[in-house]
Amino acid sequence: MTTLSAVRYALWALLAGVVIGVTAAALGLFPGAQKGTVSGTATLGAPFTLTAMTGEPYSWEPATGAPHAIFFGFTFCPDVCPTTLYEMTTWLDRLGSDGESIKALFISVDPERDTPEKLANYLSAFDDRIIGLTGSREDIDKVAGDFRIYHKRVELDDGDYTMDHTASVLLFKPDGSFFGTIAYGEDAETAVDKLRRLARS
């Protein structure tokens, strides 16, 4: 065997090793990557216990058996939150008996100001199916994080403040899987259609 052929054998062996390694890595990684994607979608939202506007504890877990519309806001909000609450009221109204099974949860991102009494008073202007929830700052932050809801306190002058927050309504099927969202300002027909399909899911 010459030195040259020895080098050639070594190079072939190296190439074969690389090919085997890459293939193994690809086979090994692929199922893992796929699993990650699937569980990412399935884990939007996690079981929680907050305080309902009645003052009683209120627990939610994914497989509740009822379709849910969950949205976040605060009663100090002058525009988006009352608009969404009002729209939710009209959508549920339009669905009539079709929408009876839907549970709507309005979770405060401003628990410092939104006491259960304040929520109960405020929500009395909207559909009774809408349940207001509040809790400790830690619990609210945890729940908002689990539902991937952005929220941030922004100071105004004289000690007043507002909350930036995700304005979308999140929809969940009775088995707890994520169904979709209704965006702020979405057309009423589309919103009612989504809720109707959600109720039948």
Place this chain on the structure above:
Amino acid sequence: MAIIQRSAFVALACAFALSFIALPALANDTLTLKEAWTRATPPGATNGGGFLMITNTGDEADRLTGGSVSGVGKVEIHTMVMDGDVMKMRELPDGLEVPAGETVTLKPGGDHVMFMQLEKPFEEGQMLDVTLTFEKAGDMSTMFMVQPVGATEPKHMHGSN
């Protein structure tokens, strides 16, 4: 004597010119406020947004900087923007510009007059006598009609239609 007469004339001319500059601002005849409305507030709500159209027929831009109304702790000029699906509301510290020759519309989901620290809720059908403050035009008052909770536009503004 001639010098005194001339300086008196110059002073008079200056005063005349100044009064001419000041007059349109005092008369408020360059700004027109139309279709001012707000929404009934849910029980316990401490604030609400006010909306209207402001037309500036003058040659100079003006700015809406604030206002006042009885039963409301303070009035600020705010804007609301959607950043993706996140709602953000901010005070406009320098107010809202009303460019010369243009109409600016304050409406839900955008620029608004922010009524804060309400002593009691706004009730549907109520009329609010609001004073709005402009940088040049000064104070102007207009009636804001209280529409239902969740109204998106100023309905029934003209009675007959």
